[in-house]
Amino acid sequence: MRLRRKTGKEVYGMAFYSFQVKSKVLGYPVEVSVCLPDEGRDIPVLWLMHGANSEYEEWYDQTSLIRYAGGRNLAFVTTSTYNGFNVNMSCGAAYADFLEQEWVETVRSLFPALSVKREKNYLAGASMGGFGACRLAVNRPDLFCKVGSFAGSIEMPTIVERNSRGIQPGGADFGWAFGGYENMINNSNDVIYMAKTCVEKGVMPEVYMICGTEDFGYALNTIARDDLRMVGARVIWREVPGVHSYDCWDPELPRFLDWLEEADGSSEEDIRSESQKYSLEEGAGEGLGGNLTERSEEALGENVRDRNEEGEGDAVC
Numbered sequence: 001m002r003l004r005r006k007t008g009k010e011v012y013g014m015a016f017y018s019f020q021v022k023s024k025v026l027g028y029p030v031e032v033s034v035c036l037p038d039e040g041r042d043i044p045v046l047w048l049m050h051g052a053n054s055e056y057e058e059w060y061d062q063t064s065l066i067r068y069a070g071g072r073n074l075a076f077v078t079t080s081t082y083n084g085f086n087v088n089m090s091c092g093a094a095y096a097d098f099l100e101q102e103w104v105e106t107v108r109s110l111f112p113a114l115s116v117k118r119e120k121n122y123l124a125g126a127s128m129g130g131f132g133a134c135r136l137a138v139n140r141p142d143l144f145c146k147v148g149s150f151a152g153s154i155e156m157p158t159i160v161e162r163n164s165r166g167i168q169p170g171g172a173d174f175g176w177a178f179g180g181y182e183n184m185i186n187n188s189n190d191v192i193y194m195a196k197t198c199v200e201k202g203v204m205p206e207v208y209m210i211c212g213t214e215d216f217g218y219a220l221n222t223i224a225r226d227d228l229r230m231v232g233a234r235v236i237w238r239e240v241p242g243v244h245s246y247d248c249w250d251p252e253l254p255r256f257l258d259w260l261e262e263a264d265g266s267s268e269e270d271i272r273s274e275s276q277k278y279s280l281e282e283g284a285g286e287g288l289g290g291n292l293t294e295r296s297e298e299a300l301g302e303n304v305r306d307r308n309e310e311g312e313g314d315a316v317c
Contacts, residue, residue, distance in 0.1 A: 043115055044115055049125030049130075089178075124149070134195075146260060157184045
């Protein structure tokens with residue numbers, strides 16, 4: 001394997017490498033990119049996942065990520081999983097096994113300057129990649145401490161059900177990736193189910209969610225937010241005017257990168273107590289029925305959307 005340093009993206013003291021690695025799991029070469037500071041050791045890493053109909057350079061081509069990284073001691077790693085939803089496909093590649101078993105280990109072996117500490121490794125993804133990032137985070141919570149979802153399709157079971165009724169964008173890719181509905185719930189492909197397991201074990205990564213108020217997936221993102229909070233996850237929610245596009249998400253990247261750099265001062269007990277308070281105020285004994293979005297805003301005593309519009313910052317639970 002030969003690493004290819006791409007000088008065109010070498011800015012702000014960052015070096016950009018694009019190469020292929022031979023995956024034993026997949027049985028063929030996989031595209032990978034690494035962008036890291038020219039100097040340093042134990043460098044924190046943000047592992048990024050692309051959306052549908054795209055590939056590993058999406059985050060560099062569609063955003064100002066490298067420019068925003070200027071002055072930060074932070075590396076970025078991407079790979080291509082195409083329209084595989086980052087799962088072990090029913091008809092296709094075993095992307096989940098590749099991501100969970102090979103991706104991180106292989107990249108770290110090639111770039112020893114990258115930190116191996118959980119508290120310095122993060123995930124993020126957009127749209128389909130938001131689901132993939134959250135799925136990887138809750139299946140390998142030993143590797144990552146924080147995860148970001150940019151209008152991610154976290155509620156994939158609901159998305160597929162709505163698609164079958166003709167009220168949600170999507171297509172044959174859903175079937176190729178997941179097969180039947182039974183392969184999407186109460187297992188490793190179910191982010192909410194796995195998040196509940198992580199919370200019970202005290203290893204749930206923190207979650208940062210961003211969505212545009214005109215995004216076709218806005219309602220489902222609020223449901224994902226509330227479901228994650230209901231099972232005890234710590235979620236920061238951001239909503240801004242915009243549609244399902246990097247035009248909406250790109251301006252939010254500096255705030256997200258700032259959040260990654262913040263030290264987590266909350267102990268496991270602090271996170272649990274906040275989550276329990278939320279669940280109690282929500283009427284957790286009544287189950288997950290009803291309009292969770294309206295109930296959560298009422299329980300918190302403030303309208304989350306109004307807070308963001310007034311510039312008071314992130315809603316944290």
